[in-house]
Amino acid sequence: MSAHPDLHRDGKEEVVVKEKPDHYDGSDIKVLEGLEAVRMRPGMYIGSTGPRGLHHLVYEVVDNAVDEALAGYCTKIDVTIHEDNSITVIDNGRGIPIDEHPKEKIPTVEVVLTILHAGGKFGGEGYKVSGGLHGVGVSCVNALSTRLEVVVCRDGGKHEIAFERGKTVEKLHRIGDADHTGTMVTFWPDPEIFTDTVVYDYDTLAERFREMAFLNKGLHIQLTDEREHEEDGSFKTESFQYAGGIVDFVTWLNRGKETLNTPIYFTAESAEGTVEVAMQWSTSYSAHGVLAFANNINTHEGGTHLDGFKNALTRTINEYARAHAILKEKDSNLSGDDAREGLAAIVSVKLHDPQFEGQTKTKLGNTEIRGLVQGAVTKGLSEYLEENPAPAKRIISKATQALKAREAARKAREMTRRKGVLDSFSMPGKLADCSSKVASLSEIFIVEGDSAGGSAKQARDRKYQAILPLRGKILNVERAGLHRALSSDTISSLITAIGTNIGEDYNGDAARYHRIIIMTDADVDGAHIRILLLTFFYRYMPDLINRGYIYIAQPPLYGLKKKNSKSGKILKYIYNDEAKDKLMAELDDPDKYDIQRYKGLGEMDPEQLWETTMEPETRTLLQVTIEDAAAAELAVSELMGDQVEPRKEFIQKHALDVRFLDI
Structure with missing residues (x-):
């Protein structure tokens, strides 16, 4: 069975479902009315149904308020995360129009919330300039929320309308008088759509709103999190406003x-x-x-x-x-x-x-x-x-x-080429390459040290998994120029194995692997090596991050086994402290079990390493992305640069967030 979507100008999506090649008539055509298309394929409209798509819902609503600011009518936007992870966005713009739409014969605010591609951005005189990447607007937020409520203040009155999963459940009605204008939108994301989690990340939203405030000189954006309280009992809040833009x-x-x-x-x-x-x-x-x-x-x-x-x-x-x-x-x-x-x-x-x-x-x-x-x-x-x-x-x-x-650096590259170091036919001696030559099917594990490298080489599927052990910590490229980076044997080996080269010679299409997996120990040294590698990729191969080729392996932190067990078999692998505490609380008799803490990959035998960290069916990989280039740029320069004070401030700010520390 196959399905092929076509998106029509009126926002309806036609889905053709072929059960049998010899049976195809009008009954096989289903027309999705209104916002049904958005609920059937949300990824087409908001990018994904994971955390990125969940946060995109907030951005769509805030974008409408920013459009009012661009038009000169809005100066303040308040965003609140409620305890149940619902969101309220309030602006002091003109308020969404509430008069009857001349074509649809329903209030304009209802048109905006229930019909795709309806708004002042599409050929009308509402906005000369508008944001919003996909142009689908707040109607998608409505479709993907269990409930959405809008309160509009304009024309001397306060008016309310409510929806559930995109359908109007409370018609527009006046609820009082108003001496100001603006719009308040509150929505509850639908857990049937966002099945992973419906939990908003404060820092993700804060970074986005800071960027918006920078780009719109004088605009005041305030973010409040009712899930967290300050020492004085007030809600956690932050304001972004920049007179200098x-x-x-x-x-x-x-x-x-x-x-x-x-x-x-x-x-x-x-x-x-x-x-x-x-x-x-x-x-x-x-x-x-x-x-x-x-x-x-x-x-x-x-x-x-x-x-x-x-x-x-x-x-x-x-x-x-x-x-x-x-x-x-x-x-x-x-x-x-x-x-x-x-x-x-x-x-x-x-x-x-x-x-x-x-x-x-x-x-x-x-x-x-x-x-x-x-x-x-x-x-x-x-x-x-x-x-x-x-x-x-x-x-x-x-x-x-x-x-x-x-x-x-060019002379260094030429010299290393003559020596064969950057020759694609002269791979680093420590690289255990895979037999596959198809980059999209191949992956390389960059591992810490020869001990872990030996276990990984024994554990891997050599058809498509390559192993490159690193000797010690790599150069911090944030404090060194390109010519120094190329003089490092470790970095030269890394560049050669990946195959893209760097600088003027960089070619992302030449990448020999489409999954480059950083696999380091779960301790302070491992974390340091990981950030050094990420700094290298961010500075010299950022295109690989944008392509989605860089990953971080997630080895277990603990193994649960029975005390005095002759087999010593691990009953369960545990990947974080929260899961460990929860498991121990659920055990009938915790004294019968031992918790083994894995400080290094070398402590696991090849079979365990394969099962927990390398087997595609059971492993967990974190894909490295750059959601906010400005925040990434600042983080890399602050944490890896020459200036001590910003690094000190970061450590002081996040010291309480450290979950474990090896001394």
């Missing part, structure tokens, strides 16, 4: 870094839209600090606005360096990576009809915006450099140092 954003990104200039800011506007740019260099070695947004959407895959920025930046830096004889006639031009090394920048464009493309629909395709960004950056940056010679000299010096390091 994206200037404050780059300052926040560079927190804890030694900077070379005060933030540069410029803006430009045309019939195509508006562009805002803020930028500031630091002594960091990172060349991945440019974040691009289109209508508040983080365009992780880049697009025309980012292309325009990069082209103008590189050309302007080179022209200034040539004009002031910093680059001599015989010197090579600075590359884009040279110009961007140590740069934190925000490129934010607002346009009427954004065209998104790419695998995750986060790549901007509007060609007309490229020229607008390019012109704004060329003019704004040129003027800044000419008017500020001292920081300009520091910025160009930073770029020329990056050029020298890049040339040194």
